[in-house]
Amino acid sequence: MTDPLAFFSSTPDGFVAEHFAISRWSPDMVNGAALCGLVARALERAHGGAGFVPARLTVDLFKPARTTPLTARTTLVRDGNRIRVADAELVQDGEVVVRAGAVFLRQSEQPPGDVWSRDHRPSPPPEHIAQVASDSSHPYFGSDDHPNGWSQSMLEHQGASRKRMWAQHLPVVAGEEPSPFARAAMAGEPTSLMTNWGTAGVGFINVDMTLVLARLPEGVEVGIEADDHISSDGVAVGTTTMYDRRGPIGTCVVSALANARRQVDFGEQGVFALPEQG
Numbered sequence: 001m002t003d004p005l006a007f008f009s010s011t012p013d014g015f016v017a018e019h020f021a022i023s024r025w026s027p028d029m030v031n032g033a034a035l036c037g038l039v040a041r042a043l044e045r046a047h048g049g050a051g052f053v054p055a056r057l058t059v060d061l062f063k064p065a066r067t068t069p070l071t072a073r074t075t076l077v078r079d080g081n082r083i084r085v086a087d088a089e090l091v092q093d094g095e096v097v098v099r100a101g102a103v104f105l106r107q108s109e110q111p112p113g114d115v116w117s118r119d120h121r122p123s124p125p126p127e128h129i130a131q132v133a134s135d136s137s138h139p140y141f142g143s144d145d146h147p148n149g150w151s152q153s154m155l156e157h158q159g160a161s162r163k164r165m166w167a168q169h170l171p172v173v174a175g176e177e178p179s180p181f182a183r184a185a186m187a188g189e190p191t192s193l194m195t196n197w198g199t200a201g202v203g204f205i206n207v208d209m210t211l212v213l214a215r216l217p218e219g220v221e222v223g224i225e226a227d228d229h230i231s232s233d234g235v236a237v238g239t240t241t242m243y244d245r246r247g248p249i250g251t252c253v254v255s256a257l258a259n260a261r262r263q264v265d266f267g268e269q270g271v272f273a274l275p276e277q278g
Helices: 032-047 180-188 191-196
Strands: 008-011 014-017 052-060 071-079 083-092 095-106 140-143 163-167 204-206 208-213 222-232 235-244 247-258
Touching: 014 071, 032 052, 032 071, 032 083, 032 095, 032 180, 052 180, 163 191, 180 208, 180 222, 180 235, 180 247, 191 204, 191 222, 191 235, 191 247
Parallel strands: none
Antiparallel strands: 008 014, 052 095, 052 208, 071 083, 083 095, 140 163, 163 222, 204 247, 208 247, 222 235, 235 247
């Protein structure tokens, strides 16, 4: 039997993690991208729409989420004319394992005048690098010192240069097409990978993710490019720019803790590996 091409299946007991949701840190943990997608889905379904667009998502990953069923609950904090704020929690075995907050804003006209912005803009892969549903679990990786720019081999990008990632993310829940907001949430969480991946692999594990969007991604592919890594005494901050084929759409920030005892060395794994399917 082939497992669903999704992070979770919806069951009467809650959302059950599929193989693709399993973390590289531990075989009984759910990965951060899946959790971010799940809370974004819950917040948008309960509190989005009516002229409001998601502008910020903050997810606190303070407790490992295991592979037992998860349930989501949300609370409307404020419902104003231009600003709507909501919170969400993922609950597992009676305990909160993830909490999140979202800000939805009403769009309006741009103000007059020119504003400074950085000169460098990340570029997507060439048009011929386009993922299809059957290949959506295999992201492309890029780095400044790679001779061809992009490939699906993680071995080729393990080094000290700037990293980037281009992906079509799996559905959050089997049988559902992910919304642009859910795609952005899932695409933003690997900021920790892009900013903490060095010559010896990744030795930090992120404890949160904050995504700030000027607009939602267009199309099914979303990229992130590392902007900076700052670390001291086992605490790190990483920032990326998120973009689609039209251009930049927002910024993602993560904080992370050293996890050197479980260092993940992608140089030993080569091409991005999928979990074995039953």
